[in-house]
Amino acid sequence: MADSTENNSSYRLSFMVPVVLFVLFFAACCGVIATVFLRAAAETERAEQYSAAVQLCRNQAEICRSRAFPEADDLQTLYFGTDFAPASPEDGICYLTIAQELTETESGLLCKNTITAHTMDGAELYCLEVLRYLPDGGEAAA
Amino acid sequence: MKEKRFHIGSVAVLFSVVAVCMAIFCTLTMMTAISDAKSSQRYGEHLQAVYRCENLGQLWLSQVDAHLKTGAALPENTVVEGSTIRTEIISGGIRLEILLEASGEDYTIRRWSCATLWESEDSWSLWQ
Numbered sequence: 001m002a003d004s005t006e007n008n009s010s011y012r013l014s015f016m017v018p019v020v021l022f023v024l025f026f027a028a029c030c031g032v033i034a035t036v037f038l039r040a041a042a043e044t045e046r047a048e049q050y051s052a053a054v055q056l057c058r059n060q061a062e063i064c065r066s067r068a069f070p071e072a073d074d075l076q077t078l079y080f081g082t083d084f085a086p087a088s089p090e091d092g093i094c095y096l097t098i099a100q101e102l103t104e105t106e107s108g109l110l111c112k113n114t115i116t117a118h119t120m121d122g123a124e125l126y127c128l129e130v131l132r133y134l135p136d137g138g139e140a141a142a
Numbered sequence: 143m144k145e146k147r148f149h150i151g152s153v154a155v156l157f158s159v160v161a162v163c164m165a166i167f168c169t170l171t172m173m174t175a176i177s178d179a180k181s182s183q184r185y186g187e188h189l190q191a192v193y194r195c196e197n198l199g200q201l202w203l204s205q206v207d208a209h210l211k212t213g214a215a216l217p218e219n220t221v222v223e224g225s226t227i228r229t230e231i232i233s234g235g236i237r238l239e240i241l242l243e244a245s246g247e248d249y250t251i252r253r254w255s256c257a258t259l260w261e262s263e264d265s266w267s268l269w270q
Contacts, residue, residue, distance in 0.1 A: 022154050029161045036168040043175035051182040056187060061193065106208035110200070126186055131197035133204040 001017055052084045052116035053094060053125035062128040064113040094119050109134040188258075192235035195256060199233045201240045211247050226252070249263050 026133030060078070078096040089095075099114040111132050117125040183218055205217040216222070220229050225245065231238040241253035 008173075013253060022157070029165070033161075033164045033168045036172055039167070040171040040175040043172075043179055045174065047179040047182045050179070050186065054182065054186045058189060079250055105204045106214055107211040108204060108207060110204055118175060128190065128193055128196060133201045133207070135201045135207055 006068045032130050049094065049119070050125060052080075056080060056084060056094075056096055057117050057126050057128040060098065060115045061128050064098070064115070064130050091130070092120060094125065105133075108136055191236050193229060195233045195236040195238045198233055199240055199254070199256075202229055202231065202240065203242075206242060207249065210244055210249060218225060228253075233260065 012114045034035055056078075076098065078098075079087050079089050079092030080094050080096070081091050083092075087093075095118055097116050097118065099116075101112040101114070103110040103112070111134055113130045113132075114127065115130065117126060178181050202217050202220070205214070205222070208214040209216050216227075217229070217262075219231070220227060225243055226241060227244055227249070228239070228241040231240070235258060237257055239253060239255045240251070243250045243252050
């Protein structure tokens with residue numbers, strides 16, 4: 001009788017140990033894989049945001065460059081929402097700031113616009129500098 | 143004496159296969175994410191290089207305009223042929239070619255061409 005109980009216990013142990021080890025190993029694998037998936041998702045989101053920032057800066061740069069003379073609109077802060085369409089400051093997920101620097105030359109005006117994309121917490125995403133020459137300070141075109 | 147052995151059943155084998163598949167998928171996902179990030183980074187850098195080159199072009203234009211209006215010195219790397227004034231600006235792997243047609247104090251931009259520099263690989267023949 002005692003021998004039978006010992007055999008049962010030994011059998012249960014030899015069955016449970018590999019199962020527990022396997023479950024632990026599987027849980028560890030799942031943890032590592034989940035971490036890698038989360039990092040990949042974060043990386044993809046970062047790339048998407050950077051790509052959108054590049055595109056938004058480029059759009060704004062072309063708007064600034066197409067103007068024949070400096071405008072007050074050039075200096076505003078623009079907010080963009082989740083689909084990177086213009087949004088209110090409350091709904092924005094990123095914003096563009098545009099700084100303007102005017103330098104007089106012998107025959108006209110050099111207008112330098114620095115367009116910077118930021119996340120809502122103020123971190124810089126991308127920056128683009130656009131220089132355009134305005135003959136006669138843009139007066140002729142205006 | 144009863145032999146002790148590991149009891150690995152079909153469920154364990156199935157779970158192992160699932161774990162391996164998930165590992166492969168997560169590796170592929172990570173590689174795609176890294177590739178996307180690198181690609182957008184490269185595009186951003188390329189755009190900055192293009193705008194740097196364009197900015198140099200605008201600076202050149204201002205100097206040429208000053209030359210036409212006030213007689214100031216022409217910028218370096220400027221070629222004058224009759225009434226045409228041209229230059230080639232190379233910066234950050236981008237080449238900007240500008241050609242102006244001058245008439246008195248005014249000018250007309252005939253060409254403003256910005257392109258990426260590249261070298262043809264002709265050391266080997268494709269059809270042989």
